[in-house]
Amino acid sequence: DQQVKQNSPSLSVQEGRISILNCDYTNSMFDYFLWYKKYPAEGPTFLISISSIKDKNEDGRFTVFLNKSAKHLSLHIVPSQPGDSAVYFCAASGGYSSASKIIFGSGTRLSIRP
Amino acid sequence: DSGVTQTPKHLITATGQRVTLRCSPRSGDLSVYWYQQSLDQGLQFLIQYYNGEERAKGNILERFSAQQFPDLHSELNLSSLELGDSALYFCASSVRAGEATDTQYFGPGTRLTVL
Numbered sequence: 001d002q003q004v005k006q007n008s009p010s011l012s013v014q015e016g017r018i019s020i021l022n023c024d025y026t027n028s029m030f031d032y033f034l035w036y037k038k039y040p041a042e043g044p045t046f047l048i049s050i051s052s053i054k055d056k057n058e059d060g061r062f063t064v065f066l067n068k069s070a071k072h073l074s075l076h077i078v079p080s081q082p083g084d085s086a087v088y089f090c091a092a093s094g095g096y097s098s099a100s101k102i103i104f105g106s107g108t109r110l111s112i113r114p
Numbered sequence: 115d116s117g118v119t120q121t122p123k124h125l126i127t128a129t130g131q132r133v134t135l136r137c138s139p140r141s142g143d144l145s146v147y148w149y150q151q152s153l154d155q156g157l158q159f160l161i162q163y164y165n166g167e168e169r170a171k172g173n174i175l176e177r178f179s180a181q182q183f184p185d186l187h188s189e190l191n192l193s194s195l196e197l198g199d200s201a202l203y204f205c206a207s208s209v210r211a212g213e214a215t216d217t218q219y220f221g222p223g224t225r226l227t228v229l
Contacts, residue, residue, distance in 0.1 A: 004156070032215065036220075041222065042222050042223075043116060043118070043204050043206070043220030043221050043222050043223055044157070044204070044220045045116070045220070046217045046218065046219070049215070089156060089157070101159065101170065101172065102159060102218070103156075103159075104149075104156035104157040104158075105156050106155055106156045107156060
């Protein structure tokens with residue numbers, strides 16, 4: 001039972017364009033959402049997060065959008081750069097004291113082409 | 115470099131054996147988390163320790179156990195290994211007890227191969 005789904009295993013985007021990574025979730029109790037980035041042979045690195053009381057959070061080139069009614073979130077990267085090529089994991093947790101129960105999606109491999 | 119270290123990087127062993135994975139958290143972090151990532155899967159939360167005490171349990175098999183020592187490093191013990199236990203095992207640490215807003219910093223992982 002996948003509570004957090006990333007339906008696109010891979011995505012290829014031209015350098016300078018916008019990359020949009022999507023994530024769907026099924027559990028309406030989730031109230032905190034995170035994106036992690038992972039390079040080969042390294043552990044995941046926290047990228048950006050959003051609380052369910054917001055619908056948008058921006059940090060430099062990265063913006064996360066949350067649509068609670070659709071149980072959908074997306075990560076926008078603009079402009080995309082070669083160093084953005086990595087696997088991106090969407091994750092969710094329910095409740096303030098539930099960080100331990102972070103549920104991860106299966107990841108989307110983003111490739112930025114010149 | 116996240117500041118979280120894991121040893122060994124790679125481990126190859128046979129079915130039925132027992133192995134120990136080690137994790138040293140970032141300086142000052144009191145919580146340690148263990149995750150398993152099987153092929154093309156997301157990270158599955160296994161267990162969390164906070165300041166030496168078990169704090170939360172996820173989908174951890176009974177054949178697996180963990181502990182956190184007084185110096186805050188942690189070990190994950192996997193016994194009676196099966197082929198399906200082959201995976202990447204990640205350790206993460208955070209400052210506090212596990213609030214959702216507490217960023218988890220991940221180590222580079224240990225790749226376990228069971229033959």
